[in-house]
Amino acid sequence: MSNADIDDGGESAGTTGNTKRTGALPEVRALTVADIRAAFNQGYADFLKAPLFGFFFSGVYVIGGLLIAQSLLVWDMPWMIYPVAIGFPLIAPFAAVGLYEVSRRLSTGEPLAWNEILSVIRLQSRRELAFMAFVVLFIFWIWMYQVRLLIALILGRMSFATWESFTQTLFTTPEGWTFLIVGHAVGAVLALVLFSVTVISIPMLLDRNVDFVTAMISSVRAVAASPVVMLGWGVVVTLMVIAAMLPVFLGLLIALPVLGHATWHIYKKAVP
Numbered sequence: 291m292s293n294a295d296i297d298d299g300g301e302s303a304g305t306t307g308n309t310k311r312t313g314a315l316p317e318v319r320a321l322t323v324a325d326i327r328a329a330f331n332q333g334y335a336d337f338l339k340a341p342l343f344g345f346f347f348s349g350v351y352v353i354g355g356l357l358i359a360q361s362l363l364v365w366d367m368p369w370m371i372y373p374v375a376i377g378f379p380l381i382a383p384f385a386a387v388g389l390y391e392v393s394r395r396l397s398t399g400e401p402l403a404w405n406e407i408l409s410v411i412r413l414q415s416r417r418e419l420a421f422m423a424f425v426v427l428f429i430f431w432i433w434m435y436q437v438r439l440l441i442a443l444i445l446g447r448m449s450f451a452t453w454e455s456f457t458q459t460l461f462t463t464p465e466g467w468t469f470l471i472v473g474h475a476v477g478a479v480l481a482l483v484l485f486s487v488t489v490i491s492i493p494m495l496l497d498r499n500v501d502f503v504t505a506m507i508s509s510v511r512a513v514a515a516s517p518v519v520m521l522g523w524g525v526v527v528t529l530m531v532i533a534a535m536l537p538v539f540l541g542l543l544i545a546l547p548v549l550g551h552a553t554w555h556i557y558k559k560a561v562p
Contacts, residue, residue, distance in 0.1 A: 316498070316508055316561050318490075320516040325559045326523050333552025336393045337544070340402055344547025347388040351546055352539045354385075383488045384426045386550030387411055387419065390493045393554035410496075418502040419495045422488070425506070429484045436476050444469045485524045486513045493557040512560040523556065 337344045391410050395402055414420075444465055460466035490512045491505035500508075513520045527549055534541030 315504060315511070316494075316500070318508060318512045318515050318560055319562060321512075321519050321556070321560055322516070323519060323522075326519060326556065329555035329559060330548075330552045332555040333393070333548050333550070336396055336551035336554075337547045339396055340392050341547075343392045343402065343407070344389065344551075345543055347386065347550070348543045348546035351385045352542050355535070355539045355542070383492050383553065384423055386546065386553065387414065387492065387496060389547055389550030390496050390554045390557075393551045394497060397558075414496060417495075418500070418505070419492070421502040422492055422495055422505070425502070426484065426488060429480060433477065433480050436480070437473060440469055440473050440476070444472070481528070482521075482524075485521075486510050489513065489520065489524070489553065490557050490560055493554050494561060497557070508561065515560070527553075 388407060388411055391407050392402060394400075395407070445459065460470060487506040487509050490509035491502065494500060494505045494508060495502060498505075530545050530549060531542065534545035
């Protein structure tokens with residue numbers, strides 16, 4: 291959605307949903323640990339420059355997580371809290387769209403106006419980012435389905451009507467350990483897939499006039515160009531988000547905006 295990305299008719303890609311899109315793959319460059327460190331520092335700096343935006347967008351994410359957890363308790367499904375809590379960070383990149391726009395504006399010197407930033411998000415919901423949201427939610431749905439399937443296959447004969455009985459089953463029985471090992475292995479594969487197709491694609495769709503397939507391919511190429519560094523970043527993000535979720539999701543109020551802003555800068559370094 292950069293002002294520099296102008297279509298043939300002279301309109302900015304970020305101001306209209308009718309611009310001509312190109313399927314040409316942009317160049318990607320390999321990243322180093324120094325690049326990741328610099329991006330993280332830039333993300334933290336962006337959060338300090340615009341903390342209210344960070345708290346707002348992360349607050350929406352936190353409230354969503356709390357509502358989901360509460361709903362599972364109301365529906366007598368406490369055993370789903372653990373897999374949902376582990377899988378919930380999978381949709382964090384999409385939840386950070388507003389943060390990407392804030393970082394973009396900070397880097398270009400544009401004003402941080404609430405109405406303009408929220409309008410950009412509404413506009414993107416009618417464009418290629420909407421297809422990307424479908425991809426993210428579809429993979430999250432697969433995550434939840436495989437959890438239900440593994441529970442049925444491995445723990446199907448066991449009873450756990452409460453959260454306490456479920457955790458006791460997980461950590462004190464052979465079936466529980468089998469479920470944890472297999473579930474985390476399958477989940478790691480799904481997380482790797484989702485990370486690879488979204489780490490660059492979502493900020494790219496906000497910034498450039500490309501279709502969502504091109505953005506996903508570019509994201510995978512960026513991961514492939516520096517797999518150790520990028521996957522290391524993915525591990526850092528996952529561990530930080532999970533740790534931030536432990537105090538009733540409240541740690542995400544700071545972790546999510548810092549990581550979201552940092553992801554924008556990683557994108558700009560990977561796709562110059």
